[in-house]
Amino acid sequence: MIPFAKGVTHSFILLAVSTALMIAVLYATKKGRVPKIRKIAAIDAIDEAIGRATEMGRPVHFTPGIGDFYGYDAPMTIAGISVLGYAARKVAEYNTPLIVTFAAPEVEPVISDVVKQAYLAAGKPEAFDPESIRFVSARQFAYTSAVVGIIHREKVAANLMIGYFAGESMIVAEAGFLAGAIQVGGTANTYQIPFFVVACDHVLISEELYAAGAYLSKDPVQLGAIAGQDWVRLIAAAFTVAGALLATFGIAWIADFFKM
Amino acid sequence: MKLKLPLAITIVLVLLEVADYFFQVPVINSIARDVTVATLVMSACAIGIGIISLARIHVTRITKKRPHSLESAIMLATLAAFILVGAVLGSANPNYVYMFQNIIVPLDSTMFSLAGFFMGSAAYRAFRARSKESFILLIAAVLVMLGQAPIGETLWSGFPGISQWILDVPNTAGVRALIMGIAIGMLSLTIRMLMGHERGYLGATA
Numbered sequence: 001m002i003p004f005a006k007g008v009t010h011s012f013i014l015l016a017v018s019t020a021l022m023i024a025v026l027y028a029t030k031k032g033r034v035p036k037i038r039k040i041a042a043i044d045a046i047d048e049a050i051g052r053a054t055e056m057g058r059p060v061h062f063t064p065g066i067g068d069f070y071g072y073d074a075p076m077t078i079a080g081i082s083v084l085g086y087a088a089r090k091v092a093e094y095n096t097p098l099i100v101t102f103a104a105p106e107v108e109p110v111i112s113d114v115v116k117q118a119y120l121a122a123g124k125p126e127a128f129d130p131e132s133i134r135f136v137s138a139r140q141f142a143y144t145s146a147v148v149g150i151i152h153r154e155k156v157a158a159n160l161m162i163g164y165f166a167g168e169s170m171i172v173a174e175a176g177f178l179a180g181a182i183q184v185g186g187t188a189n190t191y192q193i194p195f196f197v198v199a200c201d202h203v204l205i206s207e208e209l210y211a212a213g214a215y216l217s218k219d220p221v222q223l224g225a226i227a228g229q230d231w232v233r234l235i236a237a238a239f240t241v242a243g244a245l246l247a248t249f250g251i252a253w254i255a256d257f258f259k260m
Numbered sequence: 261m262k263l264k265l266p267l268a269i270t271i272v273l274v275l276l277e278v279a280d281y282f283f284q285v286p287v288i289n290s291i292a293r294d295v296t297v298a299t300l301v302m303s304a305c306a307i308g309i310g311i312i313s314l315a316r317i318h319v320t321r322i323t324k325k326r327p328h329s330l331e332s333a334i335m336l337a338t339l340a341a342f343i344l345v346g347a348v349l350g351s352a353n354p355n356y357v358y359m360f361q362n363i364i365v366p367l368d369s370t371m372f373s374l375a376g377f378f379m380g381s382a383a384y385r386a387f388r389a390r391s392k393e394s395f396i397l398l399i400a401a402v403l404v405m406l407g408q409a410p411i412g413e414t415l416w417s418g419f420p421g422i423s424q425w426i427l428d429v430p431n432t433a434g435v436r437a438l439i440m441g442i443a444i445g446m447l448s449l450t451i452r453m454l455m456g457h458e459r460g461y462l463g464a465t466a
Contacts, residue, residue: 002283003283003284003285003286004282004283004284005281005282005283008281008282012282013378015447018444018447019447019451022447022448022451023451023455026455028449058315061318063292069303070299070303075446075449075450078449078458079449082458104306105306105307105308105309105311105313106303106306106309107355108306108309108310108313109309117388119321128313130441131316131320133313134313134317135309135313135314136314137314138307138310139364139368140368141367141368141371142364142367142368142371144371145367145371153328161379166377167372168371170375170378170379171371171374171375171378172383173378173382174378174381174382174434177382188442188445188446190302190438190439190442193438195379195382197384197386198383198385198386199378199382204362205438206437206438206441206442207441207442207444207445207448208445209442209445210446210448210449211445211448212443213449213452213458214452214457214458215310219457221457222452222457222458225448225451225452225457226448227310228448228451228452229444229445229447230313232443232447232448233440233444236444237437237440238438240436240437240440
């Protein structure tokens with residue numbers, strides 16, 4: 001038998017059960033049971049923001065933040081880049097200028113490719129401007145000052161901040177507000193979500209960030225994965241409520257199971 | 261092939277890292293450690309891509325005499341100076357340390373300090389009681405501020421207790437709900453990636 005690392009057995013069971021449930025719902029979708037998932041207002045607002053920038057003849061700014069492709073911030077960066085693909089295609093269709101800024105140099109080739117492919121898919125490969133893809137600095141606050149400068153100088157009308165953000169979130173979001181841009185923020189960094197909530201017009205909260213790519217793709221199989229995610233969340237919520245109630249009456253076995 | 265190969269590499273590496281976390285198998289643990297080191301080395305090399313990208317934009321701006329060419333020239337000169345001093349003398353050299361401490365550190369601090377002012381202006385907008393939710397937010401924020409600031413306790417000794425209760429009970433419950441949702445969302449994204457449905461990160465091959 002393969003030995004488990006210390007104290008992870010219950011985590012493994014939970015991971016296995018959650019994964020199995022999500023895959024089951026995903027396969028049910030593949031067989032034709034397309035699930036209905038709730039509307040996510042902040043994602044729908046991306047179209048509105050791009051439309052407004054188009055009407056004003058001003059650029060759309062997109063940033064996946066300061067994240068890269070490894071560690072805690074990687075999934076947020078990947079989720080942000082998925083949204084970028086959709087936004088870039090819309091921007092290309094409407095002939096609206098796009099500016100993409102980021103702080104991690106390793107995401108540059110991926111972002112360039114995603115935007116280039118989006119212009120190609122929109123039938124406008126000639127409109128792709130490599131200079132619109134801007135690595136500005138790997139240092140957090142140098143990136144911040146560059147982004148704030150770009151937002152003001154280039155008078156962006158839509159500011160999409162979807163990815164990993166830390167202490168710079170409030171500064172960038174307020175710069176967008178001062179520039180009069182319609183703003184959509186999204187991060188899974190719980191310390192920064194409140195800043196986006198107060199400074200942005202629309203915010204992708206919690207798992208909505210990770211659902212964004214699937215939601216925008218309208219791919220039934222990907223929507224199935226989101227439905228699976230919602231089922232696991234519902235079960236987790238049920239365990240939380242049951243655990244709290246039982247713990248109130250001195251029965252702690254649910255809490256003990258999840259602690260191990 | 262252009263799609264399948266990166267996808268296959270992703271699947272193998274993800275399963276390797278998951279196995280490394282959950283199981284004590286020396287071979288797996290050792291390979292996972294090596295992969296982590298290789299990732300760090302690759303990311304260090306990526307800074308070269310960043311420098312090329314940065315230089316391309318600013319050199320074009322200068323050669324085509326676009327607006328803000330002067331700032332671009334200053335940026336390139338500073339970049340060159342840091343690379344030269346760092347590469348020739350080393351990053352522990354007193355000259356490099358002097359440059360770092362007297363250019364980068366104060367500029368970083370200046371930018372970060374702006375966050376304090378922006379928090380004030382954003383909070384002012386958020387706390388205007390225009391709806392039921394913003395009214396509740398306003399009340400909670402005032403109570404927490406009174407509990408945290410010395411003047412609150414001077415006015416009424418109950419404020420710190422109320423403030424701490426708001427932070428410990430409703431706030432912690434909300435944050436934990438967010439964290440659970442984030443973890444489940446992350447798992448869903450990973451499954452979509454492993455099954456080849458989420459391909460945004462694969463760029464041109466997707």
